[in-house]
Amino acid sequence: GGRISGTLTEAATGQPIEGACAAIGVVDARQADFPMDLPKHACSDASGRYEIRGIPPGNYPVEFFDTSGVWAWQFYPGVPDRSEAEEVRVLSNVEATGINASFVAGGSVSGAILGPDGETVFACVMAFSARTGDPIGVPGCGDGGYAARGLPTSVVKVHLYAAPGYETEWATDETSFATAD
Numbered sequence: 001g002g003r004i005s006g007t008l009t010e011a012a013t014g015q016p017i018e019g020a021c022a023a024i025g026v027v028d029a030r031q032a033d034f035p036m037d038l039p040k041h042a043c044s045d046a047s048g049r050y051e052i053r054g055i056p057p058g059n060y061p062v063e064f065f066d067t068s069g070v071w072a073w074q075f076y077p078g079v080p081d082r083s084e085a086e087e088v089r090v091l092s093n094v095e096a097t098g099i100n101a102s103f104v105a106g107g108s109v110s111g112a113i114l115g116p117d118g119e120t121v122f123a124c125v126m127a128f129s130a131r132t133g134d135p136i137g138v139p140g141c142g143d144g145g146y147a148a149r150g151l152p153t154s155v156v157k158v159h160l161y162a163a164p165g166y167e168t169e170w171a172t173d174e175t176s177f178a179t180a181d
Helices: none
Strands: 002-010 021-024 041-043 049-055 058-060 062-065 088-090 101-103 107-112 122-129 135-143 145-151 156-162
Touching: 002 021, 002 088, 021 049, 107 122, 107 156, 122 145, 145 156
Parallel strands: 002 101
Antiparallel strands: 002 049, 021 041, 021 062, 041 049, 058 088, 107 145, 122 135, 122 156, 135 145
16 A cells, blocks of 8 residues: 655644644544544654555545644645545555644634533533534533534534433534534
8 A cells, every 4th residue: 555644743833743643534533442443544753753554545635633632633735624625646655745734723612511401411512514514623521511622713513412311412402414503
């Protein structure tokens, strides 16, 4: 297979970021052992360098993400969602170099989850790109409050996963992605 490599840095200072990751395709943070179960991904070392190996030949969007939620998720070349991404061409036994990302601080969406009598309810939340429907950012859980972090500057739709006995819904009080605010 081919390889994709680059350097991940902080946009404001140019300093390398250790532990941020790159993946081919779209990352879904709801996976069980996120990010270890992701196909074809690599995280950056202390110098900010990453290298994804063993990629079948083809054209791929590359998503850059940070599981801590500090940095905003993005696609190559620094765009907030897949619809604007440039695909990277991968050839057998060739390394596509210079697929870099400069991270900016991530945004967040937060709120409160209350039951019908005003009691707090444990729930989890995930943000999705309003343009593409792709999951973005780091989901969050809480008892009565929640926050999804690591969001790029973009429009998102929020999906709420409530405790047993409560319905799952989209913000605000909607039943589908299509009708969500």
